[in-house]
Amino acid sequence: MVNFSVNGAKVSVPIEDDTPLLWVIRDVLGMTGTKFGCGIGQCGACTVHLDGEPIRSCLTQVSDVADREVTTIEGVGATKAGKAVQQAWLNLEVVQCGYCQSGQIMTAAALIAATPEPSDTDIDQGMSGNICRCGTYVRIREAVKEAAKAAAGK
Amino acid sequence: MLNAKSSAGGAGELSRRRFLQAGAAIGGGLLIGWGDTADAEPGSMPVAEFAPNAFIRIGRDGKVTVISPSIEMGQGTYTSLPMLVAEELDVDMSAVGFEHSPPSDKLYGNPAIGGAQITGGSTAIRGFYKPMREAGAAARLMLLDAAAAKLAVGVVELTTANGHVIHAKSGQRISYGALVDDAAKLSVPSKVTLKDPSQFRIIGTPVKRLDGPEKVNGSAKFGIDAQVPGMKIAAIAISPVFGGKLASVNEAAAFAVPGVRQVAKLDEAVAVIADHYWAAKKGLEAAAPKFDDGPNAKLDTADIVAALAKASKRDGVVAKKEGNAAAALGAAAVKLNSVYENPFLAHATMEPVNCTVHVKPDSCDIWVGTQIPSSAQLAVSEVLGIDRDKVSIHNSLLGGGFGRRLEFDFIVLAARIAKQSSDPVKVIWSREEDIQHDMYRPYYYDRITAGLDGEGKLVAWKHRITGSSIMARFFPESFKGGVDIDAVDGATELPYDIPNLLVDYVREEPPGIPTAFWRGVGPTRNAYVVESFIDELAAAAKKDPVEFRRELTGKSPRARYVLDRVAAMSNWGTPMGPRKGRGVALLSAFGSYVAEVAEVTVWDNGEVHVDRVFAVVDCGQVVNPNTVEAQIQSGIVFGISATLWGEITLKDGRVQQSNFDSYRVLRIDEAPKIEVEVVKSSEAPGGIGEPGTSALAPAVLNAVYAATGVRVRKQPIDAALLRSS
Numbered sequence: 029m030v031n032f033s034v035n036g037a038k039v040s041v042p043i044e045d046d047t048p049l050l051w052v053i054r055d056v057l058g059m060t061g062t063k064f065g066c067g068i069g070q071c072g073a074c075t076v077h078l079d080g081e082p083i084r085s086c087l088t089q090v091s092d093v094a095d096r097e098v099t100t101i102e103g104v105g106a107t108k109a110g111k112a113v114q115q116a117w118l119n120l121e122v123v124q125c126g127y128c129q130s131g132q133i134m135t136a137a138a139l140i141a142a143t144p145e146p147s148d149t150d151i152d153q154g155m156s157g158n159i160c161r162c163g164t165y166v167r168i169r170e171a172v173k174e175a176a177k178a179a180a181g182k
Numbered sequence: 183m184l185n186a187k188s189s190a191g192g193a194g195e196l197s198r199r200r201f202l203q204a205g206a207a208i209g210g211g212l213l214i215g216w217g218d219t220a221d222a223e224p225g226s227m228p229v230a231e232f233a234p235n236a237f238i239r240i241g242r243d244g245k246v247t248v249i250s251p252s253i254e255m256g257q258g259t260y261t262s263l264p265m266l267v268a269e270e271l272d273v274d275m276s277a278v279g280f281e282h283s284p285p286s287d288k289l290y291g292n293p294a295i296g297g298a299q300i301t302g303g304s305t306a307i308r309g310f311y312k313p314m315r316e317a318g319a320a321a322r323l324m325l326l327d328a329a330a331a332k333l334a335v336g337v338v339e340l341t342t343a344n345g346h347v348i349h350a351k352s353g354q355r356i357s358y359g360a361l362v363d364d365a366a367k368l369s370v371p372s373k374v375t376l377k378d379p380s381q382f383r384i385i386g387t388p389v390k391r392l393d394g395p396e397k398v399n400g401s402a403k404f405g406i407d408a409q410v411p412g413m414k415i416a417a418i419a420i421s422p423v424f425g426g427k428l429a430s431v432n433e434a435a436a437f438a439v440p441g442v443r444q445v446a447k448l449d450e451a452v453a454v455i456a457d458h459y460w461a462a463k464k465g466l467e468a469a470a471p472k473f474d475d476g477p478n479a480k481l482d483t484a485d486i487v488a489a490l491a492k493a494s495k496r497d498g499v500v501a502k503k504e505g506n507a508a509a510a511l512g513a514a515a516v517k518l519n520s521v522y523e524n525p526f527l528a529h530a531t532m533e534p535v536n537c538t539v540h541v542k543p544d545s546c547d548i549w550v551g552t553q554i555p556s557s558a559q560l561a562v563s564e565v566l567g568i569d570r571d572k573v574s575i576h577n578s579l580l581g582g583g584f585g586r587r588l589e590f591d592f593i594v595l596a597a598r599i600a601k602q603s604s605d606p607v608k609v610i611w612s613r614e615e616d617i618q619h620d621m622y623r624p625y626y627y628d629r630i631t632a633g634l635d636g637e638g639k640l641v642a643w644k645h646r647i648t649g650s651s652i653m654a655r656f657f658p659e660s661f662k663g664g665v666d667i668d669a670v671d672g673a674t675e676l677p678y679d680i681p682n683l684l685v686d687y688v689r690e691e692p693p694g695i696p697t698a699f700w701r702g703v704g705p706t707r708n709a710y711v712v713e714s715f716i717d718e719l720a721a722a723a724k725k726d727p728v729e730f731r732r733e734l735t736g737k738s739p740r741a742r743y744v745l746d747r748v749a750a751m752s753n754w755g756t757p758m759g760p761r762k763g764r765g766v767a768l769l770s771a772f773g774s775y776v777a778e779v780a781e782v783t784v785w786d787n788g789e790v791h792v793d794r795v796f797a798v799v800d801c802g803q804v805v806n807p808n809t810v811e812a813q814i815q816s817g818i819v820f821g822i823s824a825t826l827w828g829e830i831t832l833k834d835g836r837v838q839q840s841n842f843d844s845y846r847v848l849r850i851d852e853a854p855k856i857e858v859e860v861v862k863s864s865e866a867p868g869g870i871g872e873p874g875t876s877a878l879a880p881a882v883l884n885a886v887y888a889a890t891g892v893r894v895r896k897q898p899i900d901a902a903l904l905r906s907s
């Protein structure tokens with residue numbers, strides 16, 4: 029049994045300790061916004077926040093999140109940075125197929141929370157772990173900038 | 183490819199087989215669309231009392247639902263097709279929603295792809311530009327008639343705006359929602375008049391994607407997100423060599439993993455079914471399946487290439503002939519000869535292949551994201567031996583298609599696995615399975631020869647294309663003459679004036695590796711060859727690459743215009759630094775014209791970085807400029823991954839690449855700046871999902887030539903050839 033919280037709600041999951049958080053979130057808790065893309069930490073589709081820090085849920089054992097706070101795409105809109113990123117994504121029409129976008133948004137929200145005024149290089153480096161096969165990168169760059177401004181109240 | 187047998191798709195032509203129909207929807211409302219219900223595959227009707235088929239459903243609340251014949255895979259179809267309806271219906275986009283269409287060629291077949299329910303080949307707008315507008319216009323006429331009766335006034339006194347019928351004289355307004363029950367009782371007009379483009383309020387304006395909100399808050403549902411009561415999850419291992427067979431499985435070890443419920447063995451694969459994916463995956467590892475490799479056990483890519491090279495010396499089947507290429511070559515002052523090679527490529531859609539199936543005693547439900555719902559339905563009904571109408575396909579958003587989801591191999595496989603279970607089973611392929619059991623873009627081997635006259639003018643052209651025929655498998659009837667119209671698409675109809683031209687095709691199927699369409703299809707493979715070779719000819723003629731092309735485009739003003747624009751936009755001809763270069767490519771395909779200029783830097787270690795790409799697009803009448811720009815950006819990024827690194831190779835019958843570490847794709851820190859200009863045009867709308875990709879490789883590789891003097895005639899780039907000495 030592993031206890032942790034997801035988007036503010038406490039959960040107790042009877043499951044093997046080595047199960048990746050990704051599959052607990054998707055298959056046990058039934059929250060499908062967090063995506064499977066590669067399973068080896070290459071693509072970022074599975075990004076969630078653990079106590080506010082971005083992590084790869086495909087590589088994080090559920091036992092490692094015991095008693096900690098997990099935030100997923102379903103809950104990130106409740107944070108200032110997450111809300112700003114989602115809005116900027118809509119304003120700039122970032123999404124295409126959308127499959128990578130939960131992970132992109134989680135990474136971007138963590139990026140602007142940590143770096144309120146990201147430079148072009150900060151954005152490229154901070155977002156480089158998230159693959160988008162639809163190639164939405166040009167708009168992601170603009171949207172991160174816009175989100176950072178909005179989150180800073182500019 | 184798919185456009186070769188395309189038709190304009192207007193009302194007149196449809197009316198032979200289809201006609202507008204309307205009726206009441208269950209729970210009230212108006213349903214309207216093209217088609218003949220009696221004609222439709224059973225089980226394909228939208229929920230409606232008097233079951234007409236439908237593109238449009240209008241509720242009593244005035245909400246308009248567009249049942250989209252083409253699936254959304256990122257290209258923006260679920261916004262652009264509803265825009266066409268909303269334009270003619272006179273409703274605001276905020277009142278419009280979308281739904282996936284159920285399987286039916288008759289109701290949802292694309293007139294630009296021979297009437298099949300296929301999303302592919304950049305045909306959604308080309309096929310449905312008129313039909314969707316006509317459906318909207320017909321619905322509007324019926325609402326007008328219903329209002330006229332209600333108000334006891336003549337229809338001529340009525341107008342429509344923003345979901346209302348308006349009687350200006352009396353100042354009365356009736357919402358569409360209040361009219362749908364009456365309208366549903368009326369017969370459908372046999373003729374509709376479409377708006378003149380000068381009256382467009384929605385078409386051509388940047389409309390926000392209707393699927394945007396759900397894709398930023400995690401609620402969008404892709405195939406992999408299917409959740410069905412009682413569902414189990416399966417992990418799968420398929421014979422690592424194509425054509426191999428399952429030899430043994432340690433079932434006891436699999437069952438020792440907590441959560442494992444079942445081991446499903448197939449001829450060529452094994453699936454472990456469990457409570458969740460991790461248990462399934464661990465169970466599969468414990469099961470340690472062994473396979474008999476079969477006849478392809480020793481196959482290497484080099485064998486396939488050698489066979490293609492040999493086959494390319496056979497006479498091909500003529501795809502296009504103008505003048506006398508052989509004689510003109512004989513008389514040419516300068517003759518050039520090259521061989522170009524396109525590698526096998528995987529699709530690597532962001533959403534790995536998956537499919538959820540519930541096989542019941544005499545029916546079957548399938549939850550999947552597919553570009554081909556109706557043929558998937560048929561294929562599953564055949565493999566399960568049940569009636570087609572007993573197979574329900576619940577389509578979803580696609581986490582990328584690129585041609586991978588034009589195939590039903592994984593749907594049939596999932597059905598064969600689920601057949602062994604009484605529960606619904608979601609089969610999820612690992613990324614490794616996804617890459618190693620894709621159906622690949624074929625390896626192509628092209629021989630190309632051309633001649634210049636004394637003034638450096640292009641007078642002769644011979645192009646032989648050798649490779650797998652996807653069309654022969656996918657659309658056998660199209661292959662009767664022996665020419666694969668996809669394989670030669672982008673090679674036969676060039677934007678250039680060449681007096682003597684011969685293009686032929688040799689079919690040579692590789693053993694042990696399945697082939698399929700890949701974004702940009704024929705034009706992507708051919709544009710690389712043609713536009714690289716044109717660059718070689720320009721160099722041989724000692725002419726500037728833009729100027730050389732420009733002189734050949736006298737008969738293609740649209741091509742010339744995009745070329746001129748991209749040259750201006752990119753400051754073509756201005757100097758660049760050492761190991762930097764600019765390359766151009768011009769494309770006429772998918773009913774659109776695209777010119778791209780790439781700027782690259784070649785690093786000392788031979789790696790190529792694409793710094794900037796300029797693209798000018800003439801895709802005729804633009805429906806949603808937002809999407810056009812996005813698709814060009816998308817196509818460019820997709821093309822860069824392939825040009826720089828994309829390659830699937832076989833060793834001992836096994837695909838050597840497995841995940842994003844060995845099948846590298848472009849990341850944001852490697853992505854160029856991209857500038858897109860869209861030409862204002864009232865020409866027929868062209869496709870936009872693929873041309874951005876098609877023009878990319880030659881633009882980049884011509885830039886590499888400009889930077890280094892090295893001509894890359896085999897993709898992907900071999901960095902060893904480009905190292906600075």
Ligand code: FES
Nearest residue numbers: 065066067072086
């Ligand atoms: S699924 Fe976790 S990084 Fe790709």
Ligand code: FES
Nearest residue numbers: 125126160161162
């Ligand atoms: S939007 Fe499709 S993978 Fe990023």
